[in-house]
Amino acid sequence: MYSQGLIGADGRTEESEAFLEAFQKRIDAEEKIEPKDAMPEGYRRTLIRQIGQHAHSEIVGMLPEGNWITRAPSLKRKAALLAKVQDEGGHGLYLYAAAETLGVSREQMTEELHSGKAKYSSIFNYPTLSWADIGAIGWLVDGAAIMNQIPLCRCSFGPYARAMIRICKEESFHQRQGYEIMLTLCRGTPEQKEMAQDALNRFWWPALMMFGPHDKDSAHSEQSMKWKIKRFSNDQLRQKFIDATVPQAEYLGLTVPDPDLRWDPELNDGKGGYRHGEIDWDEFWRVVKGDGVMNRDRIAARRKAWEEGAWVREAALAHAAKREGRRAAAE
Amino acid sequence: MKEETPLWEVFIRPRNGLAHRHVGSVHAADAVLALDAARDVYTRRGEGNSIWVVPSAAITASDPAHADETFDPTADKIYRHPTFYDIPEDVGHM
């Protein structure tokens, strides 16, 4: 799913003027940068950080949805949710592989996630309290992720762009299955519709926060745009998401929990768009920095999986070494 | 215990008649596990009917810093291309 506006990128770099200029020329010519190409340290660092955060978000993102697999209301929903969560695991792995081409190891990235040094999308630090949350996540969270990820398919770094193309192909099913859950609930009993509304109420604002801070507060975003790691600013992507999603909420007969939301025909260069109310950035930073409802649980769950899987990794390596030894001895 | 699980490059053939194509990488202790992981990670929607896995460490790559010396000499050998040769139109398609 889920790339977030990058948190805390540092694009500072110390190469010579001539080197940076030559690099920028390649970028401006829309040449893709491949792993072994010469690149500014700041470019490499920004990408390692962004792709790592993105990968961690996919992996941690399996947890809130995994929470409902055993309680899915039908076999059809269970099969779909299992497939979706498995996709998210796959997305994490494509992205770790892309980051590794830049010289960071998987172990290092895993370690940074577990120690709290690496960030992941703030959205996954909210709990999934009812089945409707699974609908809201597919619809809103995967929907926001798609907005973020489609332009990343044209990212200047080849392995990231290629991973994003694979991921985007798979995301559409995620959003559609979520919206279908919402639709079914909204066409059900008043209580079921109430569940859907409650899920929208809780996930709307966190979904808007997924695009990251406002452009004016997003210090390093300009360099990322110049290097074509990013193609649209946080606010541009957020606006696109709102404009696409509000009519979908109306179709469901649900109310977007923003009293200041209103159509403004002047927005988007006169094409019209929705103006939204103030986003609670204090909440955003609290959650990013570790004080969301689920931060501790999420990291604890990842650590537990890693530690309890250690014997499997060790046994597999021991087995491989033994077989290799036998093969060598037979030669 | 700090031994790292090796990295494998994954190549998939979408269908018979096409070449295997690089799709990404996986970590696995040995080739059998690498094939399993590659299947799970890269072929969930009928992306292929054949997988190759190759230890990443076994790949030797050309150096992009020497790309000019390596590949530029082909640019001035225009006589390697069919359009270099003048054949009268009367001869017909050749």
Ligand SMILES: [Fe+2]
């Ligand atoms: Fe994903």
Ligand SMILES: [Fe+2]
């Ligand atoms: Fe997704």
